[in-house]
Amino acid sequence: MRKILFTLIILGIISCKSISKTKKKSEMELTPQISEVLNHLQKIEVFQGKSPLDISRKNYETMAQQMSGKKEKVTIIEELSIPADNHQIPVRLYKPKGNVSKSPAIIYIHGGWFISGGFETHDAIVRQIANATGAVILFADYRLAPEHPFPAGLNDCKQATKWLIENAERLGIDQQKIGIVGDSAGGTLTTSLATEMGNQLKFQVLIYPASDHTLSTQSWETYKDGPVLNKEWGIQAWKWYLSSDEDQKNPSAVPILMTDFKETPPTLVILAEHDPLRDEGEQLAQNMKKSGISVKTTFYKDMVHGFMHMGTILPEVQSAVKEIAEFATQNLEK
Numbered sequence: 001m002r003k004i005l006f007t008l009i010i011l012g013i014i015s016c017k018s019i020s021k022t023k024k025k026s027e028m029e030l031t032p033q034i035s036e037v038l039n040h041l042q043k044i045e046v047f048q049g050k051s052p053l054d055i056s057r058k059n060y061e062t063m064a065q066q067m068s069g070k071k072e073k074v075t076i077i078e079e080l081s082i083p084a085d086n087h088q089i090p091v092r093l094y095k096p097k098g099n100v101s102k103s104p105a106i107i108y109i110h111g112g113w114f115i116s117g118g119f120e121t122h123d124a125i126v127r128q129i130a131n132a133t134g135a136v137i138l139f140a141d142y143r144l145a146p147e148h149p150f151p152a153g154l155n156d157c158k159q160a161t162k163w164l165i166e167n168a169e170r171l172g173i174d175q176q177k178i179g180i181v182g183d184s185a186g187g188t189l190t191t192s193l194a195t196e197m198g199n200q201l202k203f204q205v206l207i208y209p210a211s212d213h214t215l216s217t218q219s220w221e222t223y224k225d226g227p228v229l230n231k232e233w234g235i236q237a238w239k240w241y242l243s244s245d246e247d248q249k250n251p252s253a254v255p256i257l258m259t260d261f262k263e264t265p266p267t268l269v270i271l272a273e274h275d276p277l278r279d280e281g282e283q284l285a286q287n288m289k290k291s292g293i294s295v296k297t298t299f300y301k302d303m304v305h306g307f308m309h310m311g312t313i314l315p316e317v318q319s320a321v322k323e324i325a326e327f328a329t330q331n332l333e334k
Helices: 002-006 032-042 052-067 119-133 152-166 185-200 218-222 231-241 278-290 316-332
Strands: 076-084 087-095 103-109 136-140 173-183 204-207 267-274 295-304
Touching (some): 103 119, 103 316, 119 316, 136 152, 173 316, 185 204, 204 278, 204 316
Parallel strands (some): 173 204, 267 295
């Protein structure tokens, strides 16, 4: 039982298996720091829960809290609920140190394979980005699959974004200085939002985005057994998120199918070397470039999927936060 549950530990459905011995040596080499990360993941205690999905969600939260590093102080974190159709959307507003009125703002959309994640899994990351950018961060705790498949989560993020823009003056935010950041599955949602509402956003940042539900790229073949992500459960996650054949053909659900990026703002795409999502993220960036969008792609050598959660061990987390802050500042000042 423990072995079965272990494949579900991180990001809702992640495997910590070793990379297949049949892979090329150059594709298998991991740094001592990454090996330390993977060893730590294997030691995470499996919680008792109502189901494997419940257990996986709790373990994702545990991993994030143990490995994301010390939480930076911010001026205030305010928890609110945004009214939506038949439900409330929980959100947090992070106000950074030195925050002043008419400040810039960033919408942050979390990852977790559409099925996991929330306030606590990304708290440390959001604090860092808030302080590094000087922007107020709106973090939406959107509804998750499989209980709420597409388009529930996307609609929640869209509603939260509209709410922020409409209430910018009351919140002390400059309506002309708003950007958006998303990681992994959050990158999927971010891409969809930015193609629809990009004329109201100054930039977007996609951190190892999930963009293709077929999982058919070379990087998925190379890393189908890890490190970190597992192809078998990745397929399951997409099935939970896309509940119909129609959804699987919808560009708003599957960004790799998008052809119209005319509303998309300047974009930064952050990719990790040992990540099965690497190739589809790179292809998404290329598709944007072909449409004339300003796109910067940064390749983080030696990194694995989810490395932004691993600040206790990996100095690259600070490098990525700095890069995001510089990109945000550059575009917010235009």
